[in-house]
Structures are given as C-alpha cells and as structure tokens.
C-alpha cells in the first residue's frame with residue numbers, strides 16, 4: 001500500500017459523540033517511563049526554550065522537560081541539584097568521546113538522571129547506537145530517548161540497541177534549514193513521518209518539530225506520538241531564556257536553532273537559523289491553554305483520556321484548515 005503523505009495543516013479529526021459533561025473531566029495525563037505528566041508536551045531541549053530555572057518549575061509542576069546539552073560542564077551539578085530538591089533529572093547528551101567520559105562521571109558520583117536524551121541531527125547512526133549501549137551498561141536505571149530519526153528502520157535500530165523511546169523529526173522545525181541546505185528531512189510531511197515511524201515502533205515515539213497550533217498536539221497523538229516536543233511555540237515567554245527584543249512597539253523573544261551559527265559560535269555545518277518569536281506572556285498560561293485545548297480534543301474524540309484521540313477518524317483537506325482565517 002502506498003504511504004499517505006500529509007502534514008499538520010492537511011488533517012482534520014472527525015468528532016465522535018461526547019461522553020463527558022465537562023471538558024474538565026477529560027484526563028490529559030501521559031506516562032513516560034516510570035512517571036506521569038500533566039500533558040503530552042515537552043519543551044524543546046534548546047538554549048532559547050529551556051534553562052535550569054524552567055526545568056525546576058516544570059518538574060515541580062508535573063510537566064516533562066529535557067535540559068539542553070549546550071552548557072556541558074554544568075550538567076552533573078544540575079542533576080545533583082534536581083535530586084537535592086526531590087525532582088527528577090532529565091538531561092541531553094551528544095555522541096562525542098567526551099560524552100562517554102561524562103556518562104562515566106555521572107555513574108561514579110551516583111548522579112543518575114531519570115531521563116537521558118541523545119540529541120543529534122542524524123540519529124540513525126552507529127554513534128547513537130553505541131551511546132545507547134554505553135548508557136544502558138553504565139546507567140541502566142536511566143530512561144533513554146534517542147534521536148532524531150525519520151524512518152521505521154531507524155526507530156527499530158535504536159529500539160533494538162536499547163532506546164526506551166525515539167524522537168522523530170528531521171528538518172520540520174521552525175528554526176531549521178536542514179531541508180534547504182541538504183535536501184533531506186520530514187519538513188512538509190512530519191505528521192505522516194510520525195505515523196510511519198509509530199507503526200513500526202514498539203516503544204513510545206516523541207514527535208519533534210513542526211507544531212504550530214495546539215490542535216497539532218492532538219493530531220500528533222492521533223498518529224502515534226506519545227509525547228510532542230515543541231520549540232518555537234514555547235520560546236516566546238517571559239520565563240524563556242532568549243533575549244527580549246522590541247521593534248516598533250512590539251515585543252519579541254530571540255529563538256535560534258541548536259545548529260545555528262549563534263549557538264555554535266562558528267559558521268561550520270550550520271543547519272539552523274536565528275529568528276524572533278512574538279512575546280506570549282507567561283509559560284504557565286500557555287501550558288494551561290494547551291491542556292484545556294487537549295481536554296476539548298478528548299471530548300470531540302468521544303472519550304475521557306488521550307487514548308480516545310488515537311482512535312478517531314480523520315480527513316485529509318490539503319492546506320485548507322484555516323479556510324482563509326487566522327487565529
């Protein structure tokens with residue numbers, strides 16, 4: 001059977017009969033590893049989206065988070081300070097030789113993160129497979145998320161190496177220029193790629209990149225994601241780490257790709273850009289609204305929890321969901 005190709009804007013989910021009396025009855029919680037989280041959303045592990053203060057706030061309010069890996073020397077202290085506050089630690093690593101030393105250092109100091117994300121651009125690689133095996137050997141209690149990938153073959157290879165979840169999305173991100181510079185990726189068909197990968201997966205999938213509206217979170221769940229990673233929509237808050245910039249009386253925040261020149265400090269293998277995102281107030285309000293909209297989505301799906309969304313029907317309406325309107 002030929003694969004159906006579509007992206008978020010091409011899909012509308014079809015309502016089923018409502019079985020609850022109030023949207024507040026709908027349960028948006030999701031389990032990843034041993035823990036349950038309030039909503040299936042994780043802020044991207046990018047320097048303009050998450051920092052240590054936000055990680056503490058998110059963990060203490062039952063949201064999942066993944067700290068970025070761009071201040072590598074602070075990571076052990078970060079794990080220890082989260083644990084000192086009785087909070088779970090969730091960090092990112094790369095695959096270079098120094099990262100093996102870092103994993104060994106964590107083990108030596110008994111600073112075991114509950115979650116470790118292996119975060120590289122092209123995650124279907126022996127370097128990632130070797131890092132998964134190393135973490136599983138040295139820190140077997142850590143839940144390992146590996147990525148990013150774009151195909152069922154990649155999902156299977158990383159799962160077989162021991163990954164507990166895989167992250168799907170190569171090139172759909174707002175600050176991404178991979179698709180333009182290399183010609184590769186899931187940009188323009190990210191939602192279909194999530195579905196393709198989820199069908200092959202035996203473990204959770206995290207859909208990463210390309211989410212532009214709250215409805216896209218429900219669509220990701222419908223097509224097999226357990227969790228949804230979001231960058232640009234979560235970068236514009238008062239608490240977001242990016243700089244505040246005012247232009248013509250309007251307030252913006254800085255958002256840049258992890259493979260941008262701004263992040264790297266040099267123009268080498270640049271696959272990301274810097275941009276401005278509109279200021280959106282407090283992160284807590286945006287996360288609350290995401291939860292309310294998901295509760296509403298569950299009610300339209302005719303159920304009481306996220307599982308109902310995975311079963312609802314859909315239509316493909318090419319690039320037409322806005323019908324000439326905007327939010």
Ligand SMILES: NC(=O)C1=CN([C@@H]2O[C@H](COP(=O)(O)OP(=O)(O)OC[C@H]3O[C@@H](n4cnc5c(N)ncnc54)[C@H](OP(=O)(O)O)[C@@H]3O)[C@@H](O)[C@H]2O)C=CC1
Pocket residue numbers: 094095096119120121122127148169170171172173176178209257258259269271272
């Ligand atoms: N989700 C996405 O679509 C993308 C995300 N990013 C983000 O940007 C950040 C930097 O990513 P990345 O450049 O991988 O990190 P690193 O610079 O840490 O690279 C990781 C390792 O993988 C190697 N590597 C990277 N890309 C390739 C490739 N295409 N083929 C072979 N080897 C490769 C690097 O070597 P060398 O540098 O010598 O090649 C390095 O040894 C990450 O946070 C990543 O998530 C970047 C691009 C796409």
Ligand SMILES: Nc1nc2c(ncn2[C@@H]2O[C@H](COP(=O)(O)O)[C@@H](O)[C@H]2O)c(=O)[nH]1
Pocket residue numbers: 044045046148169170171172173174175176177178179208209210211229230231232233256257258259260271272273
């Ligand atoms: N190709 C690139 N992708 C990147 C880069 N930095 C981050 N990312 C990916 O984007 C998502 C966030 O996407 P958004 O659509 O929600 O803004 C993030 O989680 C990474 O997977 C980059 O420099 N190049």
